Each structure stands twice: as C-alpha cells, then as structure tokens.
Amino acid sequence: MSDHVVAVVGAGTMGSGIATVAARAGYRTLLHDIDTGRVDNGLATIRDFLTRSAKLGKMTDVEASDAFARVEGSTELTDLAPATVVIEAIVEQLDAKKDLFGALDHIVSDRTLLHTNTSTLSVTGIASGSRLAERVVGTHYCNPAPLMKLVEVASGRHTADWALQASIEFLRDVGKTTVVTKDRPGFIVNRFLIPWENSVIAALEAGLGTVESIDAAVTGALAHPMGPFQLLDIVGLDIHQQVATRLYEQLRDPRFYPPPMVDRMVAAGDLGRKVGRGFYDYTDSSQLFGA
Ligand SMILES: NC(=O)c1ccc[n+]([C@@H]2O[C@H](COP(=O)([O-])OP(=O)(O)OC[C@H]3O[C@@H](n4cnc5c(N)ncnc54)[C@H](O)[C@@H]3O)[C@@H](O)[C@H]2O)c1
Incomplete structure (x- = not known):
C-alpha cells in the first residue's frame, strides 16, 4: 500500500x-x-x-x-x-x-x-x-x-x-x-441504469403498480439489494434529472429523457432522502433504508 x-x-x-x-x-x-x-x-x-x-x-x-x-x-x-x-x-x-x-x-x-x-x-x-x-x-x-x-x-x-x-x-x-x-457518456453503469430507471418511473406513472409494489417486484424478481425507488431517493431526483438530461443531450436517445414525473417531483422539492421526502416519506425515521 x-x-x-x-x-x-x-x-x-x-x-x-x-x-x-x-x-x-x-x-x-x-x-x-x-x-x-x-x-x-x-x-x-x-x-x-x-x-x-x-x-x-x-x-x-x-x-x-x-x-x-x-x-x-x-x-x-x-x-x-x-x-x-x-x-x-x-x-x-x-x-x-x-x-x-x-x-x-x-x-x-x-x-x-x-x-x-x-x-x-x-x-x-x-x-x-x-x-x-x-x-x-x-x-x-x-x-x-x-x-x-x-x-x-x-x-x-x-x-x-x-x-x-x-x-x-x-x-x-x-x-x-x-x-x-471508455470515456463515453454514462460510462457503463449509467448507460443502462438511467433508461431502466426512467422506464420504472414511467411504469409507476402508467399505474402498473405502487412505489412499494414495484420496488418489491424488482427486489423479489431480480435480487437487487434495494428497489429502484429506494435507489432514486438516495441518488436524489434532481441529480437523476440532471444526469438523464445531460446523457440525452449527448446521446440523442429518447430512453434517457426523464419522464414528466421527475420534473414534477423536482419542482415540488421532493428530491429524496436528502430533504426527507421523495418517492418515500422519511420523516418517520423507521422507514429510512439502511439506517
Ligand atoms: N450524487 C450522485 O449520485 C453522484 C454519483 C456519482 C458521481 N457524481 C458526480 O460527483 C460530482 C459531485 O456530485 P455531488 O452529488 O456530490 O454534488 P453536490 O452538489 O452534493 O456537491 C458539490 C460540491 O462542490 C462544491 N463546489 C462547487 N464548485 C467548486 C469549486 N470550484 N471548488 C470546490 N468546491 C466546489 C459545492 O460547494 C458543493 O459542496 C458531480 O460531478 C456528479 O456528477 C454524483
């Protein structure tokens, strides 16, 4: 070392x-x-x-x-x-x-x-x-x-x-x-994570499930350690919006464009865990993921 x-x-x-x-x-x-x-x-x-x-x-x-x-x-x-x-x-x-x-x-x-x-x-x-x-x-x-x-x-x-x-x-x-x-927009992880997160948010907007049921479906089916909405709340909705928009601008691929729900949440100040409210409400600390 x-x-x-x-x-x-x-x-x-x-x-x-x-x-x-x-x-x-x-x-x-x-x-x-x-x-x-x-x-x-x-x-x-x-x-x-x-x-x-x-x-x-x-x-x-x-x-x-x-x-x-x-x-x-x-x-x-x-x-x-x-x-x-x-x-x-x-x-x-x-x-x-x-x-x-x-x-x-x-x-x-x-x-x-x-x-x-x-x-x-x-x-x-x-x-x-x-x-x-x-x-x-x-x-x-x-x-x-x-x-x-x-x-x-x-x-x-x-x-x-x-x-x-x-x-x-x-x-x-x-x-x-x-x-x-390689030095390319999104490196490896964000290149597929951002379109995937956008499609999960779109599924919520389309009423396919609730925040809790979609998170439960993903963790249960894919063995992810946390659901996509828990993850988005940790990352911050403003950061997701910024990263997704920047990648869209460079790649011109509509899958990167953040769904309208992201804009509404950012405008409302529901940015995730850092402010106590995002897809989940963290004002009751017992709900804090991994706390
Ligand atoms: N938040 C994430 O999930 C995440 C994940 C991976 C990479 N990143 C990247 O990490 C970087 C930081 O993101 P963040 O989420 O920590 O942002 P943040 O807004 O929490 O922190 C940025 C900090 O930089 C400071 N700053 C701004 N200009 C400065 C300067 N010229 N000199 C010194 N300090 C300055 C600000 O005062 C602020 O405290 C960004 O490039 C972001 O894309 C973020």
Missing part, C-alpha cells in the same frame, strides 16, 4: 463519501470546498458515518475516531499542495471542472494523480483545462461511496498508461473494485 495524501475537492454528497473512504483506508485526507458551510457539513457527515459504523460493529470506536482525525477541512486550494491524489467531486459543469484542473496545475507536485468523479462529462474535455492531462483519470464512484464497492475507471485521450495503472492500484488500496471503461 503506497503512502498517499488524498485531497477531495467538493464536500457534497460524493466528496464527503469519498473522503470517508480515503480516511478509513488510513490516508491523510484533505476535504476542500469553496463554501465553508459545505466543508463543515461534509466533516459532520463523515463523523456521523464513522460513528454509525462503530455502533454497527463494523469498526472499533478508536478506529472511527482515528479515521476522523485524519480528515482536514480546507477552503484554500493551495492547502492541497501535499496531495499525491486529488479527487474532484464538484458541481457537474465542464467549465468549473476545467478551471479547477487548470488551477491545480500550479499547486500539486509533478506526480500527483488527478481524478474526476464526473458522471456525464468527458474526461478528455475536463483534462483539456490542465497542462497535466496525462495524469487526469475518470474515477466514477457509486453513491453512497463508503458502501458501494465499484468504481468505473476511464482514461481520457491523453491519459498516460502509468497514471491509469497507479489509479487502479490506489482504488484497490482504498478497498474498491474497478472496471475499466
């Missing part, structure tokens, strides 16, 4: 989850966001996850507090200078990501791996903001990052083979399994 210093940029849903993964694996972890409040929320999310893991017997109290002690919050990009791996998990906007990688050029060392957790943007496009494009690798974590094992890995057009191999090694060190895919 190499000795890494991991910087995670963006302290939202994915960034705080990925920082948890790095700290739990034993690495010094720098969690950076432009927004101080997001850094504080991210740190609180990490602490809560580790505390809950200890309560569930997945680690000792000492391991949980040691892991949390490895995480440092930051709002200054220059604080990331010691990083050997930077994992970008900021807003899904090409210009923002390009600017970030361009700014990192002047801060990180000449062997630092630069990872992007983009769901829908081109790794090559993001890397074009950097003079270090040979070290930019797409590493797409599944949500929730601390629980889901798989990371999809994709090289951009100028990614060096050593950077790809070192990234796979790093991901193995933090306990992930990897599949290598």
Whole structure:
C-alpha cells in the first residue's frame, strides 16, 4: 500500500463519501470546498458515518475516531499542495471542472494523480483545462461511496498508461473494485441504469403498480439489494434529472429523457432522502433504508 495524501475537492454528497473512504483506508485526507458551510457539513457527515459504523460493529470506536482525525477541512486550494491524489467531486459543469484542473496545475507536485468523479462529462474535455492531462483519470464512484464497492475507471485521450495503472492500484488500496471503461457518456453503469430507471418511473406513472409494489417486484424478481425507488431517493431526483438530461443531450436517445414525473417531483422539492421526502416519506425515521 503506497503512502498517499488524498485531497477531495467538493464536500457534497460524493466528496464527503469519498473522503470517508480515503480516511478509513488510513490516508491523510484533505476535504476542500469553496463554501465553508459545505466543508463543515461534509466533516459532520463523515463523523456521523464513522460513528454509525462503530455502533454497527463494523469498526472499533478508536478506529472511527482515528479515521476522523485524519480528515482536514480546507477552503484554500493551495492547502492541497501535499496531495499525491486529488479527487474532484464538484458541481457537474465542464467549465468549473476545467478551471479547477487548470488551477491545480500550479499547486500539486509533478506526480500527483488527478481524478474526476464526473458522471456525464468527458474526461478528455475536463483534462483539456490542465497542462497535466496525462495524469487526469475518470474515477466514477457509486453513491453512497463508503458502501458501494465499484468504481468505473476511464482514461481520457491523453491519459498516460502509468497514471491509469497507479489509479487502479490506489482504488484497490482504498478497498474498491474497478472496471475499466471508455470515456463515453454514462460510462457503463449509467448507460443502462438511467433508461431502466426512467422506464420504472414511467411504469409507476402508467399505474402498473405502487412505489412499494414495484420496488418489491424488482427486489423479489431480480435480487437487487434495494428497489429502484429506494435507489432514486438516495441518488436524489434532481441529480437523476440532471444526469438523464445531460446523457440525452449527448446521446440523442429518447430512453434517457426523464419522464414528466421527475420534473414534477423536482419542482415540488421532493428530491429524496436528502430533504426527507421523495418517492418515500422519511420523516418517520423507521422507514429510512439502511439506517
Ligand atoms: N450524487 C450522485 O449520485 C453522484 C454519483 C456519482 C458521481 N457524481 C458526480 O460527483 C460530482 C459531485 O456530485 P455531488 O452529488 O456530490 O454534488 P453536490 O452538489 O452534493 O456537491 C458539490 C460540491 O462542490 C462544491 N463546489 C462547487 N464548485 C467548486 C469549486 N470550484 N471548488 C470546490 N468546491 C466546489 C459545492 O460547494 C458543493 O459542496 C458531480 O460531478 C456528479 O456528477 C454524483
């Protein structure tokens, strides 16, 4: 196991989850966001996850507090200078990501791996903001990052083979399994998951079943660990809408276009677990999946 210093940029849903993964694996972890409040929320999310893991017997109290002690919050990009791996998990906007990688050029060392957790943007496009494009690798974590094992890995057009191999090694060190895919919209998983989720939502709109009965049918028939509506509530309806629309715009395949129910739910603010209501109501905590 190499000795890494991991910087995670963006302290939202994915960034705080990925920082948890790095700290739990034993690495010094720098969690950076432009927004101080997001850094504080991210740190609180990490602490809560580790505390809950200890309560569930997945680690000792000492391991949980040691892991949390490895995480440092930051709002200054220059604080990331010691990083050997930077994992970008900021807003899904090409210009923002390009600017970030361009700014990192002047801060990180000449062997630092630069990872992007983009769901829908081109790794090559993001890397074009950097003079270090040979070290930019797409590493797409599944949500929730601390629980889901798989990371999809994709090289951009100028990614060096050593950077790809070192990234796979790093991901193995933090306990992930990897599949290598191409820098194409949706990588592997979202390429079929998004049309499938859209068709499940369309089935609900068509009255084929209720949220509960469709989830029960899928878990019962396909042995998925959770139903599609439980999953959509974890991902967030706004994120599903954004990812689906972006993939539709690139692939021009109507199966990616989000059904009208998604727009109505987003307009109503029923975004899923993060707000307490989506397809399910989480105000009664006994209903929380996996809580
Ligand atoms: N949510 C998911 O299920 C999921 C799954 C896989 C990948 N992703 C991808 O991960 C990335 C982050 O998604 P998320 O759901 O965590 O978003 P989020 O909105 O929860 O968090 C994004 C964070 O980035 C911060 N940020 C924005 N611009 C920044 C900048 N220039 N520098 C530093 N911080 C900045 C914001 O303040 C915010 O805290 C996106 O690229 C998304 O496509 C999301």
